[in-house]
Amino acid sequence: MINDTLQNRRYVIAIIMSAIILVYILRLFSIQIIETKYKEGADSNAFLKKTQYPPRGLIYDRNHKLLVYNKPAYDIALIMREIKDLDTISFCKALNIDKEYFINRIAEIKDRRKNPGYSSYTPQLFMSQLGIEDIATIQQSMYKFLGFYIQNRTLREYTFPIAAHVLGSIGEVSRRRIENDDYYTQGDYAGRDGIEYTYEKQLRGEKGVEILLRDAKGRIKGSYEDGKEDIAPKAGVNLTLTIDVELQKLGEKLLTGKVGSVVAIEPKTGEILAMVSNPAFDPSILVGRQRSKNYWSLVNDPTKPLINRATQAQYPPGSTFKTIQALVCQQMGGINEHTLFACNGPGSSPIKCTHHHGSPVTLLGAIEQSCNPYFWNTFKATLEKDGYGEKNHIFKKRYQEWEDRIRSFGFGGKFEDSDIYEQSRGNIPKQKYFNKYFGETGWRAITIRSLSIGQGEILVTPLQLANAMSIIANEGYYITPHLNKSDSMLTKIHKAQVDKKFFPIVNEGMWRVFEFGTGRAYKIPNTSMCGKTGTVQNNHGKDHSIFVGFAPRENPKIAIAVVVENAGFGATWAAPISSLMMEQYIYGKIERQELLERMSTSITNFDVKER
Amino acid sequence: MPVNQRAGKQFIWILTAFGIGGMLLLVDSKMYNIFAYFIYTAAMLLLLVTIFVATDIKGSRSWLVLGPISFQPAELAKVATALALSKFMSSYNYKLKNWRDLIPLGMFVFLPFALIILQKETGSALVFVAFLLMFYREGMNGIVLLIGTFAIVLFVIIIRFSIVPIQGDRGTLGMLLAMFIIVAAQVIYAIFVARNRKEAFLAITGTVIIAAASYIVNIWFRINYNYIAIFTVLASCVYWIVIEMINRYKKYWLIVALSIGSVLFCFSSDYLFEKVLQPHQQIRIKVLLNMEDDLTGAGYNVNQSKIAIGSGGFWGKGFLNGTQTKLKYVPEQDTDFIFCTVGEEHGFWGSTLVLAIYWLFLMRLLRIAERQREVFNRVYAYCVASIFFFHLTINIGMVLGIMPVIGIPLPFFSYGGSSLWGFTVLLFILLRLDASRLERLR
Structure with missing residues (x-):
């Protein structure tokens, strides 16, 4: 062979070649077998896990009339890297936004503090909840906007523009809610108040996942393994409410203005048939793109339409409280059905009477005529029955008993087992409060006399008042008022701490109100009804007009409480509204069209906006 | 036409390649020797013409377009240069022994290298570096390869660590490390050439004492670390010269020269990097050295390529089932990054198999080379082996993220007619030469 001396160099060359190939094999071993990050990288590259949103549960009224359903809506998303040669002006025009909004929105998306999940590779939400009418223009020209x-x-759609406070609304989840519940991710929607909030878990259903293959340019190339790995979304559970939509409609109509x-x-069941609060709003304005604008205009409305007055507003119950007072004071032995007290009409002291009637009066007459002195004396007799004792301790014990029995009617606290999210506690003053205010021994029956006629520190919500009427109708117990019809709460009976035997006399007194007393003008013909008016003094102007009651007297089907703020006498406003509501529910129609017309067109507050 | 147009085209390229191979086998083997310079001259002229005639494709002017066919003359230049080198080195009484003998060879290589650089095809030009391996086999001093390797190591260290400052502005880690490596190389060399233990001991202790002394001086006087490091190297150089004079042993001249050369090289590395290399090449190197994590830009290809290969696992995802490659996450996946597809779809075993086949192929080329009886044939065979080896090293190294991104194809794998034709011509001429290796003896 030639060039023998250098022949050994062939081995050096062979070793260099072999060494390099060996290094490459080791490198392959390391990235294909040992490292796992590349496999994860491949998954997040190629698999687009697209969330499949389940349709939210529908909401029906008690007669299975559809109240809330879903309609398709559209989000506009963008992938920052893919935007090319964007004609901003025509884009803004197609979406009906101004250029400033566009620039701000892009800056917001890019701002990692506001949008922690930002990546220029993944879809980012640009605008959400557009309706078909918003999307129509841009849909045709979408190809131009790479x-x-x-x-x-999907968006919520409402059959009737009513019951906004009952139904509540849905909105984008807050960051805090995302942290507390793994189900949500940024941009999801969830119930924020009302039924939508309480029954969120049932209504939302379960999200599904569709695994799509995505190429390097983000284009979708079909589904992975023909969709075998996909998880189908589970539709939300439909809800049937206890609300009667006709009654609800009537209530909203009657409170107009x-x-x-x-x-x-x-x-009998504690089912809420209607829950009306006015001023109200059409629930559909809190859906879609206009939500935040409309929401803020509702927040800034001086009449506070966002508050559910039926459960959140607190008023002194006024004369309507006399029915409860009559029950509790009988139970505590302060009076009996034959007890008589004198009344000097407007000249009475320390509380004057606002009505003119004979004197002395019995319990029946006092309820019928709403006699203030009678109930002051009743209250006094009850609390002072055993004297005051050393340092008022006997008196205080009596007061504590009175307070406990009043509370057993559902006053002074929330209905904790109810599905109503927004509730106020109301107030039944405790000893502690008076001790602090007047000193340990500084208060006596006379000090707290306003309580006897439902004024002063005592505060109740309309829901609590209506519930108290349920107790009188049931002669001694109530079922927690609730909104979900399928969730029967009949097993949870709450007893009021007043014996059944004390009820008939109050029942009769309230029946007399409709027969001979303040409510007689609004008795439904041929129907025996029970009720009590209230005219509540307050610091905000004219008296509140309040009415409570139930009907029919035998086998009651509906218990009701109506409050009209700053309207005047209970008999003028709240009583006729209650009467019409009861007629509607009992008979399914209204014969007294003239009264209906008068009540639904009269206005007591000119700030309330027409809907 | 099959479903995939490119697959169909490639099929036609393969058929024509066989045709060309067949024709090459029919040519008398002596013709390659006789026409070597002619072919070389023709190829160089073609390269020159290409610069002016070629249309601009992605910034490079290397493609000649003739109707439906486009061809890269650079592929032909490899064959031509291999033939010319073979002829020159096999000429009567040529021996590659001295540096001087390398110069004409260097000219043969430099001409196509420069012309291809002018075509803005840096990758194809770098292939000509591969001939160094053949030179080594034919007698070039092995120190050239070592110096080359050493230069690459120093360059990488300077670039990678020059951004790391020491104690504020008292020098950079890069320079310090580079100087440390030079001193270490000196010591290793000293041990290697020492005639006896005493000499070796003398060399080592001297260097260590100089290094330690400079370190202490630096602690006291707080001078810039870089200067101290350079001073150490220079001081040890002086020390070597002194020892050499005392011992009258000439071997140390080389290490002194190399040390000083290295220091100069280190100083010019930054300059080389920033002035000679194009910005996109700088970024590619920075990404390779983990200095930049530009996953959306220059680092994207390599990152996606690693993801594709890494996701293959041991068994791979199966033929045509690769998600990363099919969904086009890996760019250039049928040309320069084609090995990703193998890695993803056939996993570790498939990629190893491919590498093993290349290894067998290279070993076979070496075997064929060594059994030649004419220098011309052997030189040519080594040229072929070197070129294939270079393509393999750079291409797969790039895909695996351990070599910078240099766009050269994987032989017989990547899509493309020119390169397939080029490799075919290269290989079939060798087969022809090999087939007639015994002719003279008959």
Whole structure:
């Protein structure tokens, strides 16, 4: 062979070649077998896990009339990297937004503090909840706007523009809620108040996943393994409410132009038949793109339409409280059905009477005529029955008993087992409060006399009042008022701490109100009804007009509480509204069209906006 | 036409390649020797013409377009240069022994290299570096390869660590490390050439004492670390010269020269990097050295390529089932990054198999080379082996993320007619030469 001396160099060359190939094999071993990050990288590259949103549960009224359903909506998403040669002006024009909004929105998306999940590779939400009418223009020209996509969603749609406070609304989840519940991710929607909030878990259903293959440019190339790995979304559960939509409609109509609320309950079941709060709003304005604009205009409305007055407003119950007072004081032995007290009419002291009637009066007459002195004396007789004792301790014990029995009617606290999200506690003053205010021994029956006629520190919500009427109708117990019909709460009976035997006399007194007393003008013909008016003094102007009651007297079907703020006498406003509501529910129609017309067109507060 | 147009085209390229191979086998083997310079001259002229005639494709002017066919003359230049080198080195009484003998060879290589650089095809030009391996086999001093490797190591260290400052502005880690490596190389060399233990001991202790002394001086006087490091190297150079004079042993001249050369090289590395290399090449190197994590830009290809290969696992995802490659996450996946597809779809075993086949192929080329009886044939065979080896090393190294991104194809794998034809011509001429290796003896 030639060049023998250098022949050994062939081995050096062979070793160099072999070494390099060996290094490459080791490198392959390391990235294909040992490292796992590349496999994860491949998954997030190629698999687009697209969330499949389940349709949210529908909501029906008690007669299975559809109240809330879903309609398709559209989000506009963008992938920053894919945006090319965007004609901003025509884009803004197609979406009906101004250029400033566009620039701000892009800056917001890019701002990692506001949008922690930002990546220029993944779809980002540009605008959400557009309706078909908003999307119509841009849909045809979408091909011109590279990097922008339309995503499907659903929005709430309402059959009737009513019951906004009952139903509540849905909105984008807050960051805090995302942290507390793994189900949500940024941009999801969830119930924020009302039924939508309480029954969120049932209504939302379960999200599904569709695994799509995505190429390097983000284009979708079909589904992975023909969709075998996909998870189908589970539709939300439909809800049937206890609300009677006709009654609810009537309630909202009757409160037109007034500030106030109506709560109607079926006494036997605790089912809420209607829950009206006015000023109200059409629930559909809190859906879609206009949500935040409309929401802020509602927040800034001086009449506070966002408050559910039926459960959140607190008023002194006024004369309507006399019915409860009559029950508790009988139970505590302060009076009996034959007890008589004198009344000097407007000249009475320390509380004057606002009505003119004979003297002395019996319990029946006192309820019928709403006699203030009678109930002051009753209250006094009850609390002072055993004297005051050393340091008032006997008196205080009596007061504590009175307070406990009053509370057993559902006053002074929330209905904790109810599905009503927004509730106020109301107030039944405790000893502690008076001790602090007047000193340990500084207060006596006379000090707290306003309580006897439902004024002063005592505060109740319309829901609590209606519930108290349920108790009188049921002669001693109530079922927690609730909104979900399928969730029967009949097993949870709450007893009021007043014996059944004390009820008939109050029942009769309330029947007399409709027969001979303040409510006689609004008796439904041929129907025996029970009720009590209230005219509540307050610091905000004219008296609140309040009415409570139930009907029919035998086998009651509806218990009701109506409050019309700053309207005047209970008999003028709240009583006729209650009467019409009861007629509607009992007979399914209204014969007294003239009264209906008068009540639904009269206005007590000119700030309340027409809807 | 099959479903995939490119697959169909490639099929036609393969058929024509066989045709060309067949024709090459029919040519008398002596013709390659006789026409070597002619072919070389023709190829160089073609390269020159291409610069002016070629249309601009992605910034490079290397493609000649003739109707439906486009061809890269650079592929032909490899064959031509291999033939010319073979002829020159096999000429009567040529021996590659001295540096001087390398110069004409260097000219043969430099001409196509420069012309291809002018075509803005840096990758194809770099292939000509591969001939160094053949030179080594034919007698070039092995120190050239070592120096080359050493230069690459120093360059990488300077670039990678020059951004790391030491104690504020008292020098950079890059320079310090580079100087440390030079001193270490000196010591290793000293041990290697020492005639006895005493000499070796003398060399080592001297260097260590100089290094330690400079370090202490630096602690006291707080001078810039870089200067101290350079001073150490220079001081040890002086020390070597002194020892050499005392011992009258000439071997140390080389290490002194190399040390000083290295220091100069280190100083010019930054300059080389920033002035000679194009910005996109700088970024590619920075990404390779993990200095930049530009996953959306220059680092995207390599990152996606690693993801594709890494996701293959041991068994791979199966033929045509690769998600990363099919969904086009890996760019250039049928040309320069084609090995990703193998890695993803056939996993570790498939990629190893491919590498093993290449290894067998290279070993076979070496075997064929060594059994030649004419220098011309052997030189040519080594040229072929070197070129294939270079393509393999750079291409797969790039895909695996351990070599910078240099766009050269994987032989017989990547899509493309020119390169397939080029490799075919290269290989079939060798087969022809090999087939007639015994002719003279008959």
